[in-house]
Amino acid sequence: MKKFLNTADTYLTDALAGFAAAHPELSVNLESKVVTRARGPVAGKVGLVSGGGSGHEPLHTGFVGEGMLDAACPGEIFTSPVPDQATEAVRAVDSGEGTVLVVKNYTGDVMNFEMAAELLGEEGLQVETVLVNDDVAVEDSTFTAGRRGTGATLLVEKIAGASAARGDALSEVAEVGRRVNAASRSFAVALTACTTPSAGRPGFELPEDEIEVGVGIHGEPGRRREKLRSAGEIVSDMVDAILDDRPLESGAEAIVVVNGMGGTPLSELYLVYGEVAALLEERGVSIVRSAVGDYVTSLDMAGCSITVCEAQEDFLPLWDAPVNTPGLRWGV
Amino acid sequence: MKKFLNTADTYLTDALAGFAAAHPELSVNLESKVVTRARGPVAGKVGLVSGGGSGHEPLHTGFVGEGMLDAACPGEIFTSPVPDQATEAVRAVDSGEGTVLVVKNYTGDVMNFEMAAELLGEEGLQVETVLVNDDVAVEDSTFTAGRRGTGATLLVEKIAGASAARGDALSEVAEVGRRVNAASRSFAVALTACTTPSAGRPGFELPEDEIEVGVGIHGEPGRRREKLRSAGEIVSDMVDAILDDRPLESGAEAIVVVNGMGGTPLSELYLVYGEVAALLEERGVSIVRSAVGDYVTSLDMAGCSITVCEAQEDFLPLWDAPVNTPGLRWGV
Amino acid sequence: MDIELARAWVRGIDAAVERERERLGELDAAVGDGDHGENLRRGFSSAVEAVEAMDPDSVGAVLTKTGTTLVSRVGGASGPLYGSAFRAAGKRLAAERVEPEDVGAALSAALEEVRRLGGAQTGDKTMVDALAPAVDAFLKAVDSGGGLSEAARAAADAAEEGARATEPLQARKGRASYLGERSIGHLDPGAVSTALVLRALAEAAAQG
Amino acid sequence: MDIELARAWVRGIDAAVERERERLGELDAAVGDGDHGENLRRGFSSAVEAVEAMDPDSVGAVLTKTGTTLVSRVGGASGPLYGSAFRAAGKRLAAERVEPEDVGAALSAALEEVRRLGGAQTGDKTMVDALAPAVDAFLKAVDSGGGLSEAARAAADAAEEGARATEPLQARKGRASYLGERSIGHLDPGAVSTALVLRALAEAAAQG
Numbered sequence A, B: 001m002k003k004f005l006n007t008a009d010t011y012l013t014d015a016l017a018g019f020a021a022a023h024p025e026l027s028v029n030l031e032s033k034v035v036t037r038a039r040g041p042v043a044g045k046v047g048l049v050s051g052g053g054s055g056h057e058p059l060h061t062g063f064v065g066e067g068m069l070d071a072a073c074p075g076e077i078f079t080s081p082v083p084d085q086a087t088e089a090v091r092a093v094d095s096g097e098g099t100v101l102v103v104k105n106y107t108g109d110v111m112n113f114e115m116a117a118e119l120l121g122e123e124g125l126q127v128e129t130v131l132v133n134d135d136v137a138v139e140d141s142t143f144t145a146g147r148r149g150t151g152a153t154l155l156v157e158k159i160a161g162a163s164a165a166r167g168d169a170l171s172e173v174a175e176v177g178r179r180v181n182a183a184s185r186s187f188a189v190a191l192t193a194c195t196t197p198s199a200g201r202p203g204f205e206l207p208e209d210e211i212e213v214g215v216g217i218h219g220e221p222g223r224r225r226e227k228l229r230s231a232g233e234i235v236s237d238m239v240d241a242i243l244d245d246r247p248l249e250s251g252a253e254a255i256v257v258v259n260g261m262g263g264t265p266l267s268e269l270y271l272v273y274g275e276v277a278a279l280l281e282e283r284g285v286s287i288v289r290s291a292v293g294d295y296v297t298s299l300d301m302a303g304c305s306i307t308v309c310e311a312q313e314d315f316l317p318l319w320d321a322p323v324n325t326p327g328l329r330w331g332v
Numbered sequence C, D: 001m002d003i004e005l006a007r008a009w010v011r012g013i014d015a016a017v018e019r020e021r022e023r024l025g026e027l028d029a030a031v032g033d034g035d036h037g038e039n040l041r042r043g044f045s046s047a048v049e050a051v052e053a054m055d056p057d058s059v060g061a062v063l064t065k066t067g068t069t070l071v072s073r074v075g076g077a078s079g080p081l082y083g084s085a086f087r088a089a090g091k092r093l094a095a096e097r098v099e100p101e102d103v104g105a106a107l108s109a110a111l112e113e114v115r116r117l118g119g120a121q122t123g124d125k126t127m128v129d130a131l132a133p134a135v136d137a138f139l140k141a142v143d144s145g146g147g148l149s150e151a152a153r154a155a156a157d158a159a160e161e162g163a164r165a166t167e168p169l170q171a172r173k174g175r176a177s178y179l180g181e182r183s184i185g186h187l188d189p190g191a192v193s194t195a196l197v198l199r200a201l202a203e204a205a206a207q208g
Ligand SMILES: Nc1ncnc2c1ncn2[C@@H]1O[C@H](COP(=O)(O)OP(=O)(O)O)[C@@H](O)[C@H]1O
Pocket: A078, A079, A080, A107, A108, A109, C028, C032, C033, C034, C035, C036, C039, C040, C075, C076, C077, C078, C079, C081, C114, C117, C118, C119, C120, C125, C126, C127, C128, C173, C174, C175, C188, C189, C190, C191
């Protein structure tokens, strides 16, 4: 395993300590693993909290700040946080207006955040959960754990964050978050497996001429293995999968995220974006906003995900609203 | 080779086309390979232009925009641009106040930009060149091509960009750029080699337990090969190399960049930053600004560079000034 | 079962998990995210510390503490599932010394809780595939007059058998379900770890 | 040398570079950034197009056009160096037909320009290590009454010898100098490509 690390056991806390050192504007509790905006709850504002396994940086810790999350609770690598982290995060940011939890749809995340929400409810805190489940590689049926939460998390956290920042009520913040999720679909492809520090070697073996299609963000193998083809062909299949699941009519407007998994150069992501843009244009869909970069990663995996979100009228001003976080910043 | 691409020959133009699609606020000439701010020269403002081989994204194209570069000319992968690109870029942004060229110190870059500057001079345009040569892995002697330009380029372009944006004169913009370069030193380590699309395989073979120490940004091997050690040990050597070359006294203030080479997860970069911060603190140096992320990359190389710039009084307001580019954005 | 036996059980699980950590990780990497061994190691080593440090007044207190520690240390799917299972079991054992029948009821409660929380049926390729037959076997052994040691051995045998039987199944719950048919041909890591938990009980009971 | 021979030379370089592209890339990857083959392929294929499309009035026009095309298509270190070298040579050959002595003077001018621009001395492990002995050999052959074909063959032989001799050297210019002692034991890619350029001249002259 080739990584900048001291020991596998200290990887996460060392990285968090570095994050804390680099971002004095945030408050990082290395013991409990909770990251909050340094100045505490914002009076009159609904709180926005998210969390999940680590290894997806900048998600979620990198999205704490003005206009986005009030707190994040990073679990161990690829392991959802424990309820204590979520309760501490919510308590730290709740100003009395209630808190929205953004939870990616994984069995572990759902159960741990549910336990936290139950405890918080017993304490009299208002908590609403927004479940993100945008990944069309997984059938959303009773025969699976349901669609996974992936790239759309960026959109949900940005847009719900802006909604909370402008003073919307708890139910409104949750509602817009849910609508963003409902309007979003994603699909991902891996060129390589990733290596978790504790495993010390890649999660699966992938020959030089093969890719994993329909992967999640935890280094699992995907739905199927395929021969490596041209970017145009791969992206065309990805866009088909997304639009087959949730068709967009000609004339529709979309926000598109081309997201790197951690080991993909930016130039390749732009190349992929170019293919997506051409395919959507063919279908008469216009891209009104886009983001190309590493947002929801899988450690050192080479690969990318594409997220298409049908832009509803109120999404754009919220997307454009100022945001000031380590991982996303504009307008301030 | 595993990359999202169509053909090796079209890699660069496809990626640039995607960049153009994602950034309608910029004007991208796919024929001549020149990227400019869409609205042309800014009256009364000194122009700032940079360029170099491609494969280092977001550098330089991703730094075109308000508060930073007016234009960039990306050459072929790892190949400096040709003089025609540089002259076109300068002509496109020159408002009559002159233009500063930021050139990384490589034989090819220097010669091509020199030829361009000569031509532009003959046309009556004023051009000043700022040479970036911050990499202490190379001895700056007559027995080498001189220190390479690497991570400090980010600092030079940001700070000179802000200087130009606030209306400083040609000589002032060039001067502050040169002072930033003079105050900066960098050192880089690679965990893996990178693969250029045309070569189709890694530039060198590196065993699972070895790293290349003192690498540049073009996938060349470094000064020496070493056994992989803990992040703490590696970073300590890197910081020593930097501070041996340009010592900082206790009480000094520094801007620190921990830069990923393209294939390094953000969590590792933060981990490295944590080590740097601890080492500088031990020496009584306080980090007043920092940037952790991918800025000056080498395609898919896993590795990182550390840049330490002694912060002079006028650097900080210029670093903090608004910037709005694809790769760096704050304050607007 | 007495308090010391309960503690010995938790220590036994911890030792087994430590020993099998890498294998559990590999099983999880094949169909999931590879963290199952690490998750349980973190959880049970904390649980051992916690139950050694406490002065429990009942068998249940030991198991409840174990469950609470797992919930607050493990995360992922297995944290809430194992944690709640131990807590549910602990709730039923409010005495310093409990009979095999009580342990049977506690294991039943644990299974019930896992089913309720995770919604998995037998055959979905989860820990339920090991736990359900284990609880059956335990109850049956106690019914036919077996002691704790005997019942626990039967339960462990059944759990191991149940874990082995997950190999040909297609997962319908948890991360492995994302793989669809590609989950076939792999053991479920949670079922394998459940078998470790019950084997540890059998071994503790045999010595205790 | 006449205009057609000059064109044939450029075509010959293009063919050689196309054939040796991968090898030049590998040589450059060992001590540099691996783009030398690709750089020259891009440059000389454009140069061939350019000189085929033009209606030159002199040998020098062909070489100047080649140089200008290299400068505006290649980039990197080799673009300005080869480009300026061809332009410098072209400037000296302002006739439809030139003598071996003229070609010798043109090659000397090219070498001078490479030295001026790049600042490299013989022994610095650059293209100069192939070009300098080649020019010497060419001049000597012409001096002793040799024709173009003979002189070019002597130059090509000397360039190949010079390129081979770069192997044990430590680079002091260009990218390879970053490697310090690690540059020892590798051929300089630019010296190797310079030998290709001169061999192409020898072959064109032998046929023309
Ligand atoms: N819904 C569920 N019901 C019962 N057990 C489940 C369920 N989902 C997952 N599991 C069990 O959890 C195990 C995985 O645990 P672990 O790897 O620690 O968590 P995660 O899947 O969050 O990484 C699976 O092997 C399976 O036995």
